[in-house]
Amino acid sequence: LAVIDSTARQAIGRAPADFRPLALVATFNEADIVIETVRKLLNDGFDVHILDNWSDDGGYEAALALGGEVSGLSVERFPAGGPPSYFEWQAILQRKDEIALLHPGRWVVHADCDEIRCSPWSGISFRHGLWIADQMGFNAVDFTVCDFRPIGDEFTLGASLEQTLTRFEFGKRSGHFTQVKAWRQGTNSVALAKSGGHQADFSGRRVFPYKFMLKHYPLRNPEQARRKIFTERLARFSPHERELGWHIHYDHWKLDDEFHWPRGMIEFDEDATRRDYLVELISGIGILR
Secondary structure: OOOOOOHHHHHOOOOOOOOOOEEEEEEOOOOOOHHHHHHHHHHOOOEEEEEEOOOOOOHHHHHHHHHHHOOOEEEEEOOOOOOOOOEOHHHHHHHHHHHHHOOOOOEEEEEEOOEEEEOOOOOOOHHHHHHHHHHOOOOEEOEEEEEEEOOOOOOOOOOOHHHHOOEEEEOOOHHHHOOEOEEEOOOOOOOHHHHOOOEOOOOOOOEOOOOEEEEEOOOOOHHHHHHHHHHHHOOOEOHHHHHOOOOOOOOOOOOOOOOOOOOOOEEOOHHHHHHHOHHHHHHOOOOOO
16 A cells, blocks of 8 residues: 655655644653653653652652753642642643643643654654644644553563563554544643543644554553552542543453463564554554454
8 A cells, every 4th residue: 555645745854943842741650661751752852741640659750850951841740739639630631721722833742651652654753743744734633542562571660662562452442543632732722621631622623634653551561550550540540530431441450460462462663563554553444353
């Protein structure tokens, strides 16, 4: 399959230095990955604003230390009043809306700490991909979710996500197919909370026709997976938000599950995967079979 279009003209060269999208990154107890994923955004030319939900694993302090070393990174604890009784996702989304509204005309990305986002094209960075979409007259970007899974205990503190966790499966939950999480901010709110954070909704939205790639690393080894699911997530989810049908994606797990995915995963290769799964990656078609 060959796709022939006009994006090649925009792909020549680099996005200008003053094109600096803003990534709004939510974190909670992600000390093992926060530096890697945030640095990747900073190195690509993004500014990053971290909303830390009162981590107690050293991740907040690590982010603060990084902010003292580099430019473009700001860190806040949310909510400002102290550690919350529950993980209130709706409040975090509303706070992201507030921050985005301070940047009209700028591209904004609604992200989590366990994500690495990529353009649809090999060799073109995420930031440059947003520049291409912008130059072609689009103001929003959708994503295809690739959930990377451990096949054993290979991921440890300090390891590289992309080099260590190399096998993935396409996201198949209904929410995985609505991922409009990058947009050029206007003068009105994009109402993230209305969709549970799955899409920025605004008048005049033009979504780029190719989905970008979202590499998702929520469960990185069995120990981390059990701690995250049973201590740091299920026990903290807001009862009100659970009544809305949110936060149900971990309900099927059991404490004695192995959290290994030895079979059925796709081995990620930058060139081969983009070639062999082109339709799935840029459109989402063919993922459910």
